[in-house]
Amino acid sequence: MVAAVLGGDAERFEVIVRRYQSRLFATARRYARRDDEVEDIVQEIFLKAFGKLSTWRADAPFDHWLMRLAVRTCFDFLRGHQRNREHSVTEISAEEEDWLERHAAAPESSDVDGDAARSLIDRVMEQLSPAHRLIITLLELEERSVKEIASLTGWSVPLVKVRAFRARAEMRKVLSRMTREKYL
Amino acid sequence: MNLDQLQQVVLEAARRNPPEDRVPYAFEQRVMAQVRSRAREANPDGMTWLVGFWRAALSGSALALLLVVANGLMPDPGVSAEGDLSAAGLEEILMASADPAGESW
Numbered sequence: 001m002v003a004a005v006l007g008g009d010a011e012r013f014e015v016i017v018r019r020y021q022s023r024l025f026a027t028a029r030r031y032a033r034r035d036d037e038v039e040d041i042v043q044e045i046f047l048k049a050f051g052k053l054s055t056w057r058a059d060a061p062f063d064h065w066l067m068r069l070a071v072r073t074c075f076d077f078l079r080g081h082q083r084n085r086e087h088s089v090t091e092i093s094a095e096e097e098d099w100l101e102r103h104a105a106a107p108e109s110s111d112v113d114g115d116a117a118r119s120l121i122d123r124v125m126e127q128l129s130p131a132h133r134l135i136i137t138l139l140e141l142e143e144r145s146v147k148e149i150a151s152l153t154g155w156s157v158p159l160v161k162v163r164a165f166r167a168r169a170e171m172r173k174v175l176s177r178m179t180r181e182k183y184l
Numbered sequence: 185m186n187l188d189q190l191q192q193v194v195l196e197a198a199r200r201n202p203p204e205d206r207v208p209y210a211f212e213q214r215v216m217a218q219v220r221s222r223a224r225e226a227n228p229d230g231m232t233w234l235v236g237f238w239r240a241a242l243s244g245s246a247l248a249l250l251l252v253v254a255n256g257l258m259p260d261p262g263v264s265a266e267g268d269l270s271a272a273g274l275e276e277i278l279m280a281s282a283d284p285a286g287e288s289w
Contacts, residue, residue: 010223017212022205029203039208046215050222103190110193117197124194140195141202172187179190 002062006053017046020063024070030137031074032081033122045073064151071134071152078130092178096120100179127174132167139164 004012021042028041048069056065092100099116111117125133138149146164150157 010219011216013219014212014216017215021207021211021215025207026203026205035208039211042211043215043218047218047222050219103193107186107189107193112193112197112200114197117194118201121194121198125198136195141198143199168191172191175187175190175194179187 002053002056002058005050010050013046013050016049020066021046023063024066027067027070028074030141031078031133033126037077037081041073041077044077045070048073068152068154071138072154075130075134075153078133082130092123093119096123104179124171124174124178128167128170131163132170135160135163135167136171139167 001012001015005016024042024045025038028038028045032038032041045066049066052069056062093116095116096119099111099114099120103110125136128136134153135149138144138152139146144152146157146160149155149160153160155163
């Protein structure tokens, strides 16, 4: 299929798009919230893939190559939208505030399936720096290994470890800012 | 509030609620339109002309070969009894020069 596209049959690329589009949409939604941004990211990934198809070596799985491209495109998106990530604590919704109160009262019985918990983690992630958001997403949410993250991002293994440590610290800082006034 | 515990809880919430993989309607068509546009850019007009020229040359050669083969299979209207006589006459003229001079008179 890839050989056919490289041979000049661009129409065969549609098979690749159909096969991987849902997976890439799920990936892009971890980094962007608005539908138009998510669509732009996935489109960018496919166009980059089409342009760089000749760099794929057949001895490695195609989906690894594509995911590497996807992660780097998402990281570029985060860096490009860095200015928009600053949100004040006052933006916490009533539901999120209720959830935090319930968690403070009974941490062991916190509801992790509710919308409030989900929107709270989105809010926390939006306040992290691009590199830290990427590392938390890959390491903590997608539960990938350090070696795998190094391969996806192009960073060295020690750099991934250092950034993971700093990312967790930054995340605690954000959570601290959110809860300081009310609960600490 | 224990921040480490809160961090673990929100991360667990995120793990349990992965983003959806829904694809917008006709997304692949929009991507393919862009891909076609890029493919055209990668294949400039000069190259298109060259490809067209090459295809025309191949078609022309194939047609010429077909005509040659067809011509070879068809009987030649110029070859007739008279044609055979002409050939015999040519042979006689050529051989005449090799005849001994004494016999000519």
